Every structure is written in C-alpha cells, then in structure tokens.
Amino acid sequence: MNYFEGNEFFLFLLAVLIIGFIINYFEKNKxxxxxxxxxxxxxxxxxxxxxxxxxxxxxxxxxxxxxxxxxxxxxxxxxxxxxxxxxxxxxxxxxxxxxxxxxxxxxxxxxxxxxxxxxxxxxxxxxxxxxxxxxxxxxxxxxxxxxxxxxxxxxxFLEDIKSSMTRKDYLELAGTGVFRLVLGMFYKIVLSTYVYQFLFSLTNTGTIVYSIKYMYLYTLYLFFDFAGYSLMAVGTSNILGVQTPMNFNAPFLSVDIKDFWTRWHITLSTWLRDFVFSRVLMRAIKKQLFKKRLHNAVYAYIVNMLVMGFWHGISVSYILYGFYHGVLMAAFEIYQKKSSFYKKNKNKNWYKLLSWFVTMNLVVIGFFIFSGEPYKLLKVILRK
Known part of the structure; x- marks a missing residue:
C-alpha cells in the first residue's frame, strides 16, 4: 500500500471517507x-x-x-x-x-x-x-x-481539525471535495499516464525537434501527475472536513513569471515567500547589502528560488532550475520597476497575449532543465 496508489489504498480510502462523512454529517469531533x-x-x-x-x-x-x-x-x-x-x-x-x-x-x-x-x-x-x-x-x-x-x-490546520462545521457548510465542502478527488484521479491516473506513454515513446535523437517535443510533453506530464495528486489530497481533506489549501490555480493562464508562481505549487511558493524571500529581503535592507531596494529584491529573489531548487534535491538539474527561475523573477522585477514600455502597455490585451506566450515558453524551458534531460541530450550530441 502507498499513498494514493493502487486498489488496496483506494478501497481503504473509500471506507475512511464514508466514516469521515458520517462523523462530519452529525457534527462530531473528527x-x-x-x-x-x-x-x-x-x-x-x-x-x-x-x-x-x-x-x-x-x-x-x-x-x-x-x-x-x-x-x-x-x-x-x-x-x-x-x-x-x-x-x-x-x-x-x-x-x-x-x-x-x-x-x-x-x-x-x-x-x-x-x-x-x-x-x-x-x-x-x-x-x-x-x-x-x-x-x-x-x-x-x-x-x-x-x-x-x-x-x-x-x-x-489545527483550527480546522478541532472544529466542527455546520451540516450545511460541511455538505457544501464535501461536495466540492468529491469533485476535486474525482478530477484529481482523472488527472493522475488517466491524463498523466496517457501523456507519459507519448513521452516514454520518444527516442533521444539529439535534435531540436526532439527537445521541443520532450519539454512540452514533460511539462504536461508533470502538471497532470502533480496537480492530480494535489487535487486528490485536497479533495480527501475536504470530505474529512479539513480545508487544505489548493496547490494549483490554472498555471497555464499565467501572464508573467510572478503570476505563474502564484498559480503553480502555490503552498510551496507562499511558504518560500513568507519564510525565505521576505526574511532575506529585510535582512539585506537592514544590513544595507545593496544601496537600492530594487537590488536587494533582486538578490532576495535569486536566493529564494535557489532554496526552492535545493529543496527538490542537490543535483545540477534542480539547482540550475532554481537559479533559472531566480534570474527570471529578478529580471521581471527590474523590468516591472524600470520599463516605461511595461507600464504603458501592461493592461492591453495584445501585450497580455504576448506576455503569456513568452512566459509559457520560459516555464517549459525551466521544466526541461528540471527534468535533467538536457544532460542526456548533450551526451547524445557528443557521441555524434
């Protein structure tokens, strides 16, 4: 048995959710x-x-x-x-x-x-x-x-776990939870498996065409797999009467890189914002590490995203992934604050569409780095 894997776990989960539903329906301590x-x-x-x-x-x-x-x-x-x-x-x-x-x-x-x-x-x-x-x-x-x-x-969490909801509020939450659980299962069990089959069938030819196919398929696979798990976790929590925060909010609609990190792995990015970025920034300002506040913010973004990379693991791909997003966040911070072009056009539809296109491709490149595939690709190219 493993968490959200296999028939044994899901049969056990079904029994748990039925009991959990009864406990919450009668407004008992859970x-x-x-x-x-x-x-x-x-x-x-x-x-x-x-x-x-x-x-x-x-x-x-x-x-x-x-x-x-x-x-x-x-x-x-x-x-x-x-x-x-x-x-x-x-x-x-x-x-x-x-x-x-x-x-x-x-x-x-x-x-x-x-x-x-x-x-x-x-x-x-x-x-x-x-x-x-x-x-x-x-x-x-x-x-x-x-x-x-x-x-x-x-x-x-502890406030949620210790309190009992009214029957009306619980039934609304439980209904949302069932939807999220079923959608998460569809994402993880059906869509991620389907995309993975295409990803697995690719042959590393060391070409740009292969790289493009891989990076887009890997991005889709990663989203459906991880977002699917997160939805199942949140849906299960909701049925048990716990309002666990959502982890994804339509990340592929992000219009810039900051917007992306408010939509992708939301609980991680907010954790890093609250406990790494804000502290690094305030310390840099207090110690006058840089003369300008903007430069302190740039520094804090790079440190923040490097911590995110190291959190995933101490490997070249994860560290480069963190540094890559740190640079993107820092560059966008400078662009927002300094560019008159951005300030003039940021609310125009054509600019939002262009910004969305650029952002999504930058995100996909980031996941390509995260996957570790560029190093395998390099080996194939060097053999030729």
Missing amino acids: EYFIIFVSLFLVGNIYGKSITMLLYLMLFLIFQYSLIVFSQKTTKACQTILVGLSVVPLILNKLFALTQFHFMAFIGISYMSFKTIQIMLEISDGLIKEKINLKDYLQFLLFFPSVSSGPIDRSSR
Missing part, C-alpha cells in the same frame, strides 16, 4: 478518527521498511524536541534551534548523492517545511500556545498531504 487513520497508514506504508520507519521516528522525536525547547527558551536560542530543524533535510539531500540514503523516508521535504514553519512562528511570537504531541503528529502525519503536500500551516 480529530481522533483522522489521527488514528494517519497512524494506521504510517504503520502500513512506512512499516514495509524498518529503516524508513526508524528514520521517521527519529525525525519526529528530534523535531518535536526542538519545538518543546523552543517554546521554553530565549530568542537567541530559538534562532539556533531553527537552524537545527533544517539539519535532517540537509543531511537527507547530501546523502542522496551517495549509496547510503540517510534520513530517507516518504515526505521528509514536506514534513521539514511544516516543522520549520512552526519553529519560525514560535521565534516570531506568532505561536504562543503549547503544541502538544498529539497536535504535532496530527499536523505532520495528516495522511492526505504527508507525502507530497500541499504544505499547510499549523495554526490553520
């Missing part, structure tokens, strides 16, 4: 039922590998200890503890380059960002109430989003 299901799935899925289960347990104990200490210590110590909370993820990415995959378990990237969010908000004074072990495990191991997001915020 948190103990959900944590029981989440822990049951942890036992079944992570328990297939004793090593993976031990790594998960070690991670949970280590991070919860940091949270407990952080709520009892000074601001200076909290900063150190925030740094320590990043260590498991860094070790996981570093050891992924070797044959010894230390701290390798399903969902470590998403769980790490959830824990870092808690630590940073404790340090900022936004979280003052004690986070008990049950709430911590509920948040990190919430089964619809544990392996691939969306990345929720602890305060919002």
